[in-house]
Amino acid sequence: MIVNNILETIGRTPMLHIPLRRGEVGLYIKLEMFNPTGSMKDRMALSMVDSLPIALKEAAISIVESSSGNTASALAMISAVRRLQFTALMDSHASSDKIFTVRAFGSKVRVVGSGDGALATDQRDEEARRIAIEEGAYWTEQHNNPANAAGYMGLAAELLEDLGPRITHFVSAIGTGGSLCGTARQLRQHIPELQVIGVEPVGSIIFGGQGGCYRQSGTGTPEGANVGVVIDYDAIDSGRKVGDDNAFSICHYLARRHGLLVGGSTGGAIYEALSVALEAPVGSRIVTLACDSGTKYLDTIFNQDWLSSHDIHITDVEAEFAGLFADAPAHRSR
Ligand SMILES: Cc1ncc(COP(=O)(O)O)c(C=O)c1O
16 A cells, blocks of 8 residues: 555554454454554544634644643644644653654653552643643644544444444453554444443543552543543443453453454453453354554563562463353363
8 A cells, every 4th residue: 555644544454363262252352552653543643633713723733632642642643744733742651652652753742640650541641731821822622522432433444344233242441441442432433232332440440440550551530530521321232340450351362362452442442352252142243442552562461570570460361261262271271
């Protein structure tokens, strides 16, 4: 494929099929890390920038967004191509790779938060609001911007084109809710009986419950932060919580067994997708998104020292879901 502009490479990502229960159930993982900045967020960032009023685009205004990293990387890439100024507000403990990615595209990073490892989502949003008011920047406000969810219309169309209307379950991570709700609403127009399952980390409060610390990046909402209007609870049949141990164990399993590097939010979603697959009727097609690439987390999820220092334990996924992997060797030592 020859393109005239890197933005044309957003979307049309491949899909990995993993047969489960000897082919009775199919798990389909949409590989969103094949987008140019390595995450599904390229889709929504382009949609948010395209939805800016023309007068603002022509005035070459600066934009600002608060992000755990992927939205910031995507907006930085798009700003480079579209000649916009962009400032990203990121957590003090965001990985240095994510901060350097934004800077590599020529955008600015302002680091927010105390550095104690807690997510600073509410502080980041406050700072974005302040910069918008005092410095005249345009805050894309991903948690409340309808163009976020609308950015996934193309993703839903690709899923329908590849799998047809026989998708039975859509299981995916939820943060702003754009990817889950935007995709689900489109799919439902063709598949009214689709089961939509949102997955957040244990410690996130989107589906209620006790707030607490979690290390799955980009996903969930910490206690104290606002749940934005992009989360459409009517589009979701069930909300589930997955802890870091289980989410990151899936990341290790996918890397070692399937050669696929995914981030922690994807690990959480796939853990839940496998739980659904245990009980799903024969012929079920379970779709999930690989939200981003594990290459963004080599120094954390895939670093034994980091795992040990955060008391995170990698478990044997093939043993836990033995009923699904009937063809796999019975037990693998790690
Ligand atoms: C790695 C990762 N997973 C999941 C999510 C959640 O996606 P959404 O905001 O569409 O709910 C994000 C959002 O930033 C993310 O970066």
